[in-house]
Amino acid sequence: MVIGGVAAGMSAASRARRRNPEMDIVVLEKGQHVSYGACGLPFYLSGEVKDWRDLVVYTPEFFREKRSIDVQLGCEALEIEPGRKTVHARRGSQPIDVSYDKLVIATGGVPAVTIPGADLAGVFQCSDLTGAIRLHEFLDTQQPRRAVVIGSGYIGLECADAFARRGIEVTVLGRASHLLEGFEPEIAEVVETTVKAHGVRVIHNRAATSISRAGDGALHVHHASAGDAHASEAAELVLIATGIVPHIKLAESAGVRLGLTGAIAVDERMQTSANSIYAAGDCVETQHLVSGKPAYFPLGTTANKQGRVAGENAAGGNGRFEGIVGTLATTIFEMEVARTGLSVAEARAAGYSADGVTIRTLSKAKYLGGRPLTATLIWDRGSERLLGFEVACEEGAAKRVDAAAVALHGRMRVPDLVYLDLTYAPPFAGVWEALLIAAGEAVKRRRR
Amino acid sequence: MVIGGVAAGMSAASRARRRNPEMDIVVLEKGQHVSYGACGLPFYLSGEVKDWRDLVVYTPEFFREKRSIDVQLGCEALEIEPGRKTVHARRGSQPIDVSYDKLVIATGGVPAVTIPGADLAGVFQCSDLTGAIRLHEFLDTQQPRRAVVIGSGYIGLECADAFARRGIEVTVLGRASHLLEGFEPEIAEVVETTVKAHGVRVIHNRAATSISRAGDGALHVHHASAGDAHASEAAELVLIATGIVPHIKLAESAGVRLGLTGAIAVDERMQTSANSIYAAGDCVETQHLVSGKPAYFPLGTTANKQGRVAGENAAGGNGRFEGIVGTLATTIFEMEVARTGLSVAEARAAGYSADGVTIRTLSKAKYLGGRPLTATLIWDRGSERLLGFEVACEEGAAKRVDAAAVALHGRMRVPDLVYLDLTYAPPFAGVWEALLIAAGEAVKRRRR
Numbered sequence: 060m061v062i063g064g065v066a067a068g069m070s071a072a073s074r075a076r077r078r079n080p081e082m083d084i085v086v087l088e089k090g091q092h093v094s095y096g097a098c099g100l101p102f103y104l105s106g107e108v109k110d111w112r113d114l115v116v117y118t119p120e121f122f123r124e125k126r127s128i129d130v131q132l133g134c135e136a137l138e139i140e141p142g143r144k145t146v147h148a149r150r151g152s153q154p155i156d157v158s159y160d161k162l163v164i165a166t167g168g169v170p171a172v173t174i175p176g177a178d179l180a181g182v183f184q185c186s187d188l189t190g191a192i193r194l195h196e197f198l199d200t201q202q203p204r205r206a207v208v209i210g211s212g213y214i215g216l217e218c219a220d221a222f223a224r225r226g227i228e229v230t231v232l233g234r235a236s237h238l239l240e241g242f243e244p245e246i247a248e249v250v251e252t253t254v255k256a257h258g259v260r261v262i263h264n265r266a267a268t269s270i271s272r273a274g275d276g277a278l279h280v281h282h283a284s285a286g287d288a289h290a291s292e293a294a295e296l297v298l299i300a301t302g303i304v305p306h307i308k309l310a311e312s313a314g315v316r317l318g319l320t321g322a323i324a325v326d327e328r329m330q331t332s333a334n335s336i337y338a339a340g341d342c343v344e345t346q347h348l349v350s351g352k353p354a355y356f357p358l359g360t361t362a363n364k365q366g367r368v369a370g371e372n373a374a375g376g377n378g379r380f381e382g383i384v385g386t387l388a389t390t391i392f393e394m395e396v397a398r399t400g401l402s403v404a405e406a407r408a409a410g411y412s413a414d415g416v417t418i419r420t421l422s423k424a425k426y427l428g429g430r431p432l433t434a435t436l437i438w439d440r441g442s443e444r445l446l447g448f449e450v451a452c453e454e455g456a457a458k459r460v461d462a463a464a465v466a467l468h469g470r471m472r473v474p475d476l477v478y479l480d481l482t483y484a485p486p487f488a489g490v491w492e493a494l495l496i497a498a499g500e501a502v503k504r505r506r507r
Numbered sequence: 508m509v510i511g512g513v514a515a516g517m518s519a520a521s522r523a524r525r526r527n528p529e530m531d532i533v534v535l536e537k538g539q540h541v542s543y544g545a546c547g548l549p550f551y552l553s554g555e556v557k558d559w560r561d562l563v564v565y566t567p568e569f570f571r572e573k574r575s576i577d578v579q580l581g582c583e584a585l586e587i588e589p590g591r592k593t594v595h596a597r598r599g600s601q602p603i604d605v606s607y608d609k610l611v612i613a614t615g616g617v618p619a620v621t622i623p624g625a626d627l628a629g630v631f632q633c634s635d636l637t638g639a640i641r642l643h644e645f646l647d648t649q650q651p652r653r654a655v656v657i658g659s660g661y662i663g664l665e666c667a668d669a670f671a672r673r674g675i676e677v678t679v680l681g682r683a684s685h686l687l688e689g690f691e692p693e694i695a696e697v698v699e700t701t702v703k704a705h706g707v708r709v710i711h712n713r714a715a716t717s718i719s720r721a722g723d724g725a726l727h728v729h730h731a732s733a734g735d736a737h738a739s740e741a742a743e744l745v746l747i748a749t750g751i752v753p754h755i756k757l758a759e760s761a762g763v764r765l766g767l768t769g770a771i772a773v774d775e776r777m778q779t780s781a782n783s784i785y786a787a788g789d790c791v792e793t794q795h796l797v798s799g800k801p802a803y804f805p806l807g808t809t810a811n812k813q814g815r816v817a818g819e820n821a822a823g824g825n826g827r828f829e830g831i832v833g834t835l836a837t838t839i840f841e842m843e844v845a846r847t848g849l850s851v852a853e854a855r856a857a858g859y860s861a862d863g864v865t866i867r868t869l870s871k872a873k874y875l876g877g878r879p880l881t882a883t884l885i886w887d888r889g890s891e892r893l894l895g896f897e898v899a900c901e902e903g904a905a906k907r908v909d910a911a912a913v914a915l916h917g918r919m920r921v922p923d924l925v926y927l928d929l930t931y932a933p934p935f936a937g938v939w940e941a942l943l944i945a946a947g948e949a950v951k952r953r954r955r
């Protein structure tokens with residue numbers, strides 16, 4: 060049985076089916092949708108994707124008919140009783156018990172911060188398809204003129220982008236000192252320049268404290284920072300994008316061990332501490348292969364991989380997911396931005412004598428219109444090991460970071476990166492690829 | 508002293524200057540141009556780059572004034588006398604002797620095949636800037652209606668692309684059984700579909716035997732294949748792009764050892780067998796880190812790296828260039844195509860029990876207009892080591908291959924690639940990156 064029907068859950072169910080054509084597979088999903096691309100929600104909000112159905116990879120009918128997977132929509136799991144191998148659930152108001160041989164918990168995440176006033180009309184969180192459909196309808200029917208996005212991470216910025224494309228005046232309010240916390244400031248700065256060029260206002264170092272409705276009907280987002288007066292922003296629409304925490308209530312009911320990050324602890328086989336119970340996706344923690352420590356790094360692509368391994372093993376296989384290297388990428392307006400590994404601050408916290416090197420080059424030959432590219436390489440001055448790499452560029456930032464991600468998986472040293480044999484041709488690259496330039500610059504500084 | 512002023516030569520001179528601000532540095536260049544992007548010549552021919560001066564990275568004046576490098580244009584080195592550390596050269600008809608302490612040979616390559624009739628008016632080789640300027644003038648003044656490109660490798664196709672963009676009817680004539688020899692047939696097929704869609708005719712398995720001028724003034728390219736009647740193609744323009752061989756005449760005069768490939772043998776420091784003589788670029792062979800054998804793989808990006816190492820060491824440094832992994836990429840019309848490592852045939856010839864796996868996916872989310880992507884992974888069934896990776900796709904093929912290139916440098920095994928933490932977001936990638944899908948497919952086949 061699988062609890063949760065989005066990325067990890069449906070990957071687990073599908074993989075289990077492929078491995079074992081005979082076993083009964085049931086998926087309990089409390090919402091009305093399964094197997095959708097949550098990462099595509101901002102493109103639906105912006106109008107770039109016209110119909111939310113385009114975000115659905117496979118329908119429940121497809122799973123039932125083509126994969127013989129019993130998808131139970133609107134069915135919320137309430138408690139796991141591992142001794143009896145039973146899940147207590149309800150469909151609507153009707154309690155049901157479902158027994159299992161093997162269980163995969165894929166309950167995802169829930170919003171990290173609850174702000175007083177979050178339940179007011181016009182305040183949204185874009186954490187699932189149902190919520191996105193509601194928000195989309197609000198955008199179409201209410202035509203808000205102003206929006207405040209609480210949270211300056213990648214989801215907040217993706218939504219700010221979507222709103223701005225609809226002509227809405229957007230203010231992004233972030234707790235951190237720069238956009239995209241976790242990215243290096245030099246890279247975040249490139250993104251900030253881009254969002255400001257599109258008319259988005261940005262406020263840093265401010266925490267939203269509450270949301271209220273004023274007499275004129277507008278929402279007011281109150282915010283504060285240490286030692287500073289309170290202030291507020293008015294808008295017709297407020298989006299809360301302050302990140303998620305693992306949804307672990309159900310796992311706790313089963314007595315499953317949690318990890319240091321507060322998410323469900325799993326081994327490489329995605330098995331929890333409980334017999335016959337696996338977990339995958341935004342509810343688990345994973346090994347960060349660069350820091351060597353457990354990390355909570357919820358992403359759809361990781362959820363797919365973990366789900367596949369959990370499903371494989373629940374069906375008697377022996378798949379392994381060793382961990383992540385901290386890769387993350389997005390596109391904000393025309394700017395593609397991506398990172399892998401640790402930031403300087405994260406690396407120092409992990410015990411490395413880390414340093415960063417920022418370089419600027421072009422995406423491709425100047426005579427073919429090469430666009431500015433900013434890259435930061437993070438490395439350990441002691442071992443000379445590569446620790447991270449970040450790129451902001453309108454063209455090809457993400458796939459450039461992939462090369463560094465592989466180098467992190469391979470635990471490669473920066474001096475060994477200087478002459479890597481990477482692709483070059485004038486329409487898509489410079490003779491010296493950004494990773495090579497940055498590695499060369501790091502090595503040069505070593506000599507000083 | 509440096510002989511040759513294009514990619515390797517000017518990189519060597521510049522690096523030597525950076526390392527040693529005091530030493531005298533002279534560059535002998537037989538042509539009239541230095542430091543230009545030879546890889547950009549097709550974009551000049553097509554008209555995408557209006558002025559050939561845009562291809563010149565730095566002018567001779569720049570090198571003289573800013574880097575104190577004495578660039579001697581129109582100065583052809585004829586013989587090296589290592590005993591006296593002297594190069595015999597001529598400027599125009601004037602013989603001159605130039606002495607050196609350290610010498611870098613960067614004489615590049617010369618056309619591989621000489622075809623009778625190659626000296627006729629209207630027949631060109633696009634191997635240097637001077638030749639490209641002449642060809643460009645021919646295109647502008649003669650307005651040829653038809654062109655035959657002899658050679659179906661990447662340079663032939665880039666030029667076919669350039670001619671077709673000018674409205675010329677193009678026929679590509681290749682000796683190999685598919686375009687882009689060295690690429691896997693499945694990848695080459697994608698490119699063939701593209702070039703044909705742009706009206707380019709393609710003839711495989713035919714060797715050009717001679718070129719003649721007919722009574723009507725048209726050029727005729729005669730071609731033949733084993734057991735087949737001779738035939739010919741008529742055109743006003745013929746381009747010979749049958750590859751290059753190392754230009755080693757000068758090196759031979761110095762008694763420098765040649766390698767198995769016929770190119771100059773160098774060690775990791777780019778030093779030849781002769782005392783105080785280095786060599787770099789299209790005149791040297793290099794170590795192929797996947798086959799473990801010397802290879803002749805002339806490319807501008809490699810020339811830049813080798814030149815830098817040669818210059819570093821000629822100035823007393825200790826740089827090392829360990830070798831290549833066989834990375835090559837280009838864009839033919841809208842199709843980007845790239846490879847790294849060995850093809851199945853090359854890998855088998857190198858002693859591997861190699862096999863290829865071809866997969867098809869999309870460049871990015873379907874709902875954002877993902878384009879078809881074809882990828883072939885080549886691996887060793889014995890050691891499970893990755894041996895090669897090739898991609899054809901209108902978007903991001905090359906930088907996708909970079910991830911595999913790094914995996915080749917790191918000698919990674921295919922089972923370790925299945926869950927690599929690579930970038931994902933709907934605007935530029937699918938949840939499962941092509942390399943991961945192909946690796947997963949290879950592992951699945953292993954089980955059979």
